[in-house]
Amino acid sequence: MAHLFNRNILLGVSGGIAAYKSAELVRELQERGAQVRVIMTRGAQEFITPLTLQALSGHPVHTELLDERAELGMGHIELARWADLLLIAPATADLVARLSTGRADDLLSTVALATAAPVMLAPAMNQQMWKDQATAANISTLAERGVHIVGPAAGLQACGDVGPGRMEAPSAIVDAAGNLFATGELAGKRIVITAGPTREALDPVRYISNNSSGKMGYALAQAAVDAGAITTLVSGPVNLPAPRHTRVMDVHSAEEMLEQCLSLLPECDIFIACAAVADYRPAATEDHKIKKGPEAVTLQLVRTPDIVATVAAQAQKPFTVGFAAETNDVLAYARDKMQRKGLDMIVANDVADQSIGFNSDENAVTVLWPEGQQVLQRANKSTIARQILHLVAQHYR
Numbered sequence: 001m002a003h004l005f006n007r008n009i010l011l012g013v014s015g016g017i018a019a020y021k022s023a024e025l026v027r028e029l030q031e032r033g034a035q036v037r038v039i040m041t042r043g044a045q046e047f048i049t050p051l052t053l054q055a056l057s058g059h060p061v062h063t064e065l066l067d068e069r070a071e072l073g074m075g076h077i078e079l080a081r082w083a084d085l086l087l088i089a090p091a092t093a094d095l096v097a098r099l100s101t102g103r104a105d106d107l108l109s110t111v112a113l114a115t116a117a118p119v120m121l122a123p124a125m126n127q128q129m130w131k132d133q134a135t136a137a138n139i140s141t142l143a144e145r146g147v148h149i150v151g152p153a154a155g156l157q158a159c160g161d162v163g164p165g166r167m168e169a170p171s172a173i174v175d176a177a178g179n180l181f182a183t184g185e186l187a188g189k190r191i192v193i194t195a196g197p198t199r200e201a202l203d204p205v206r207y208i209s210n211n212s213s214g215k216m217g218y219a220l221a222q223a224a225v226d227a228g229a230i231t232t233l234v235s236g237p238v239n240l241p242a243p244r245h246t247r248v249m250d251v252h253s254a255e256e257m258l259e260q261c262l263s264l265l266p267e268c269d270i271f272i273a274c275a276a277v278a279d280y281r282p283a284a285t286e287d288h289k290i291k292k293g294p295e296a297v298t299l300q301l302v303r304t305p306d307i308v309a310t311v312a313a314q315a316q317k318p319f320t321v322g323f324a325a326e327t328n329d330v331l332a333y334a335r336d337k338m339q340r341k342g343l344d345m346i347v348a349n350d351v352a353d354q355s356i357g358f359n360s361d362e363n364a365v366t367v368l369w370p371e372g373q374q375v376l377q378r379a380n381k382s383t384i385a386r387q388i389l390h391l392v393a394q395h396y397r
């Protein structure tokens, strides 16, 4: 049974009789580990109240596009970015038609356009409406664009008809959502990912470090597991739970991180260096706590080893991916860094924009490889991680 642990599912409910099953859907998504937020169309609110879905999801239900108060909290663009998956169940014939033409005339259709996350629909309508050529054409347009369609199931309908058009059972929809994340693209591949900051000790209680939260590296580990990889995280000190099915090796300093990575290399097909490794460490680490003394002291620092460059220089080199956080000429510096460090791929991050990257839940990056590059639009880190792993799977040989 595919899990949805750590996944943000944005559930869109449109106005059909099957909307009453959305309550069960919220429950099942949560039971598989997902965080759920709900958008309801006007029509949906005729069938089930926002209060029901608010109580079950634990969050206010979003209903209006132009709602000043909602936009002050989590506005439509934030919702679109928050989602790992936009799941629309039930999806009525009207909503399917609006999505197929790219309309943005209510909150749900607007978020569907604004999200970089995958979109999944569970259509529900009268069997004749489902069979109509207009609906069939709309569904195939959406499928061609990569929208995932679940169901509909066939059987007795609320209107008394018998045929295809019933919304698929919530458990089948949740299964389909879980399977979407389990791509299997890197099945059996061994991936080592560095994450978080390093700490370079001055004495037993003090150190030099940085603000890296480790979120990007941990999201990459989760995406690697979902792609079927045997995943190891070499992690500096962070405040994050270990992703499921991941082996986590805790380290502190850059030297420890390097040592751990080198020891894992004989069993590593793909190496991703996401850690914010300290560039310098104190030249000496005191055995005892340094006493307060003179008004000013000088600290001598020496370079730490470059972990990713050392890995890329090995005779048995794994497919090696690095990160480049830059504030200007981002792509030129990243491409230069990729060549200099002998990398197969580099993920460039513009850190001049403080709302993404370090410590944030979101990121926007450009992935570069020797013959090309691809922009990954701003989205939450698990969506970005999944897209990076997809590119790794395409270029790994």
Ligand code: C5P
Pocket (backbone or CB within 6 Å): 194, 254, 273, 274, 275, 276, 277, 278, 279, 304, 305, 306, 307, 308, 309, 321, 322, 323, 324, 325, 337
């Ligand atoms: O040289 P710079 O720190 O900008 O390079 C960033 C990339 O190199 C990241 O992938 C980071 O994880 C890696 N790196 C490393 N060891 C270092 C410094 C950076 O692996 N000592």
